[in-house]
Amino acid sequence: xxxSMSAASVPAIxxxxxxxxxxxxxxxxxxxxxxxxxxxxxNARLAPDMLPLVRQVTMASDHAKGMVARLSGRDxxxxxxxxxxxxxxxxxxxxxxxxxxxVPAIAIDGSEERDISLKLTSGRTLTFTGxxxxxxxxxxxxxxxxxxxxxxxxHKGLEIGKRDFMGPQP
Amino acid sequence: xxxSMSAASVPAIxxxxxxxxxxxxxxxxxxxxxxxxxxxxxNARLAPDMLPLVRQVTMASDHAKGMVARLSGRDxxxxxxxxxxxxxxxxxxxxxxxxxxxVPAIAIDGSEERDISLKLTSGRTLTFTGxxxxxxxxxxxxxxxxxxxxxxxxHKGLEIGKRDFMGPQP
Numbered sequence: 099x100x101x102s103m104s105a106a107s108v109p110a111i112x113x114x115x116x117x118x119x120x121x122x123x124x125x126x127x128x129x130x131x132x133x134x135x136x137x138x139x140x141n142a143r144l145a146p147d148m149l150p151l152v153r154q155v156t157m158a159s160d161h162a163k164g165m166v167a168r169l170s171g172r173d174x175x176x177x178x179x180x181x182x183x184x185x186x187x188x189x190x191x192x193x194x195x196x197x198x199x200x201v202p203a204i205a206i207d208g209s210e211e212r213d214i215s216l217k218l219t220s221g222r223t224l225t226f227t228g229x230x231x232x233x234x235x236x237x238x239x240x241x242x243x244x245x246x247x248x249x250x251x252x253h254k255g256l257e258i259g260k261r262d263f264m265g266p267q268p
Numbered sequence: 269x270x271x272s273m274s275a276a277s278v279p280a281i282x283x284x285x286x287x288x289x290x291x292x293x294x295x296x297x298x299x300x301x302x303x304x305x306x307x308x309x310x311n312a313r314l315a316p317d318m319l320p321l322v323r324q325v326t327m328a329s330d331h332a333k334g335m336v337a338r339l340s341g342r343d344x345x346x347x348x349x350x351x352x353x354x355x356x357x358x359x360x361x362x363x364x365x366x367x368x369x370x371v372p373a374i375a376i377d378g379s380e381e382r383d384i385s386l387k388l389t390s391g392r393t394l395t396f397t398g399x400x401x402x403x404x405x406x407x408x409x410x411x412x413x414x415x416x417x418x419x420x421x422x423h424k425g426l427e428i429g430k431r432d433f434m435g436p437q438p
Binding site for chain 1: 270271275279280314318394396400405408411415419425430437438
């Protein structure tokens with residue numbers, strides 16, 4: 099048995115997004131218990147020119163659905179990026195997971211050599227094989243945003259630890 | 269051609285650790301240019317009970333060498349964790365990269381079903397197949413520490429962006 103493109107992507111996405119959703123639950127409870135306006139957490143950021151929590155979560159979602167769609171040759175589902183509450187962010191994660199789970203493994207497998215090009219907001223176009231896209235672009239970006247969401251909430255005093263970040267181990 | 273265990277791990281490790289080393293260079297220059305004690309950055313953390321930058325870097329190194337050693341059935345190189353300067357952290361990364369590059373791909377490939385068990389500091393033992401260890405434990409942990417190192421420096425005002433995090437694209 100050898101590692102497949104779906105096995106290298108889908109289990110990581112589902113584990114980390116489920117963990118992130120549970121972390122958002124803890125953040126909502128934390129805000130409620132301490133009388134903190136949830137918007138204070140949702141708009142929190144680590145530096146003035148870094149994206150706030152809400153965008154870290156939507157970008158983690160974007161990289162997850164982008165990865166599965168591009169590798170399987172499907173259109174990337176468009177979401178509106180209008181989330182502004184913990185409940186809406188959790189729905190965004192649930193919609194992302196529903197899409198990821200709707201794509202059969204066989205549609206992702208075999209995409210190692212697929213040509214993948216993406217246009218960055220800067221106008222630059224990056225071209226990859228499926229394999230280099232997954233390992234050297236999509237996963238690092240996905241983990242960047244999931245980790246930074248965690249780091250923002252940790253910085254704001256949420257009592258979470260590495261086990262919350264990792265989610266349930268297989 | 270199908271994805272191999274080495275192709276799913278080594279290019280990510282080398283890209284991200286090279287990027288982290290370049291970020292540490294920028295941090296050292298930043299400290300010098302502004303008359304900031306480098307130790308202030310090296311000991312900075314995002315929350316009082318989170319690990320400081322120095323430990324985020326050594327733990328990124330630990331997960332990188334642990335991943336390659338466990339998957340290839342080698343002993344994990346022991347480093348002393350005595351780093352306290354940017355120069356020493358960069359040497360730690362260079363030693364880690366030298367080990368990672370010293371292991372032939374063929375020694376890592378085929379490890380999908382290898383039994384891997386690790387004892388956590390909590391005393392708990394986790395057991396994995398090579399594949400679940402890589403995708404659902406080692407890579408998430410590695411990215412956690414690389415991203416948190418970046419986030420700490422961003423929070424401390426270092427002028428870096430996503431391109432610094434990602435390093436040179438393939």
